[in-house]
Amino acid sequence: MHDNPFRPGFGISPPMLAGRDALLDEWREVFGLGAWSPYRAALVTGMRGVGKTVLLNAVEDAALAHDWTVVHGTLHAGLIDALEHDRLPAMLQEQDPDAVSREVTGLTVSQLGGVRTDVQQRYDREPRLESMLARLVELAEARGAGLLVSLDEVSKASLEQLRRIAIAVQHLMREDRRIAIVAAGVPASIAAALDADGLTFFRRAQQVRLDTLTLPETRAAVAEPVRSRGRTIGEAALERAARASEGYPYLVQSIGARAWEYTPSTSEITTDAVQHAVEVAYAAMGESVIVPALRGLSSRDRDYLLAMAQDDEPASTAVVAERMETTAGNAARQRARLLDGGIIVAPARGLVGFAIPRMREHLREHPHDAQLGMPTKARESFRA
Ligand SMILES: Nc1ncnc2c1ncn2[C@@H]1O[C@H](COP(=O)(O)OP(=O)(O)OP(=O)(O)O)[C@@H](O)[C@H]1O
Ligand SMILES: [Mg+2]
Known part of the structure; x- marks a missing residue:
């Protein structure tokens, strides 16, 4: 009858981001007023499946809504390379058409071999990452906004990449530029980042520990998407679904999705549907969450x-x-x-x-x- 609104899995934004409004307001303040706020540098942590990635997505959306520029990256060994050679040049080319003419007069874009060459030309002299970020901030400030750097999956293996980005961002912050950074990872990775040499900058960052959802938040996360798609869920079924999830966001979506699809063409989601959904969702927890967690x-x-x-x-x-x-x-x-x-x-x-x-x-x-x-x-x- 209707498309399933629930989003089981990792990194996929839910139909209703429950329980994170007050937190998002902190970032909205950063993007809105440009006033000083500890959330200009923030570290988000929490267990697997608690909602770090989708919170980052929401923070990025809030930034974009205030016309900020967003540089998003998932930390891995090749991130700096990808930023310096592909993503930042592409963003600059889009936002900074002057970059070419100012630096290489007399040559056309095609003679230089396209976007990458043109933009790199201008930024080759200094450390590229920092000068490209600096130019992006400058362009954003010129329209009354700023630049958000959003980094997901901080891990021990990628601390060097994080360090290089942090140094660039820190310099720009010291110059009082409108730049903000948010990085997310599981607690052990964030702890490693806080301990690492060259990352002391993050020790002064705002620490955000994401918790599971409260019972009322969990109920809303189930009920709201159901209602907004024109179906209903009875009180007993809702209570069962919410309690069975224990407020763990991954399970909220997993149970919600399965309850929805049990009899998708009826208007009400019954306790039967929820009971079935809970069993299936519980069984799926092993392979999707628990075994991966044990592996490390x-x-x-x-x-x-x-x-x-x-x-x-x-x-x-x-x-x-x-x-x-x-x-x-x-x-x-x-x-x-x-x-x-x-x-x-x-x-x-x-x-x-x-x-x-x-x-x-x-x-x-x-x-x-x-x-x-x-x-x-x-x-x-x-x-x-
Ligand atoms: N506040 C929320 N309300 C409702 N659903 C949520 C909420 N936060 C996360 N979810 C759902 O929970 C699941 C896991 O979220 P997410 O992938 O962001 O977790 P994570 O903390 O990044 O996990 P990992 O540590 O594995 O990267 C997704 O299906 C997402 O839609
Ligand atoms: Mg994640």
């Missing part, structure tokens, strides 16, 4: 999680250490790393809980996912 951990870290999974509630750190047959001091190291990785939370002193919904249940059902060497069900069937 050491086997000791995974042992810690298995020891935690024996309890139905947040586990006591002392009991976890005992189950691991190690000292509290040794277990504290795993605990710190898992907290940093956004895998566990510490709901109270001496307690640890799972940050990602369904991880406990997944580890109980598939302990071999935590202990890669352990025999799987398939292998075990050959031993009988």
Whole structure:
């Protein structure tokens, strides 16, 4: 009947970005008034699937709405190269047609071999990244706006790329130019960035820790898209969907999408549809979220999680250490790393809980996912 409004997956903006309005207002202030705000340099962090990428998308949209120029990049080894040789030259060519005539009079564009050569010509003398960003800021300021640099997926492997961009941005900030930067990554990567040499600039940045959604926000994230597409969802079904997601944005979309498509041609989304959706969405969590999260951990870290999974509630750190047959001091190291990785939370002193919904249940059902060497069900069937 209607297209499914929900957007399960990663990096795809949801139909309703719930619970982030107050936060986005901070950035709107940066883009609106150009007044000084700590959000001019911000680091966004939070566990996998909590909504970092779609928040960055919304920040970029807010910037564009205020006529700012946006340079967006996903950090990887080739980012600086791509920016210097392709993306920034293309943006400059579009915004700065004078670049060619001022520098290379007498030659036409085609004689120089196209966009890249023309624009590079002008920027070759200084470090290119910085001078190109400087020119983009200048052009933006001339129309009363500024430049936003938005970087996703900060990782340990790409700190050098982040450092080079940060240095360029920092220089421009010191000159009081209208430039803002926002970078996002999982907690362990952001922690590595804060520790790294040459990235001290970020230690003064605004830290934004994205949390899961509250129950009212979760309900709105489900109900609003349903209503706006002309369907209904009853109170019991809505409550079930919201609670089952635990406010984890990835699950909100995953459950919403599956509830929507259960009987897409009826007008109401029933509790039956939600029940079915929750089961399917839970089952899909393993491959899409939990296994990828476990993959980045050491086997000791995974042992810690298995020891935690024996309890139905947040586990006591002392009991976890005992189950691991190690000292509290040794277990504290795993605990710190898992907290940093956004895998566990510490709901109270001496307690640890799972940050990602369904991880406990997944580890109980598939302990071999935590202990890669352990025999799987398939292998075990050959031993009988
Ligand atoms: N505030 C929100 N309201 C509703 N849905 C959301 C919200 N934030 C994120 N989502 C949905 O959650 C899913 C995950 O979001 P996103 O890809 O931004 O997470 P992430 O934090 O960037 O994850 P990763 O660490 O893997 O990069 C997407 O389907 C997105 O549409
Ligand atoms: Mg992301």
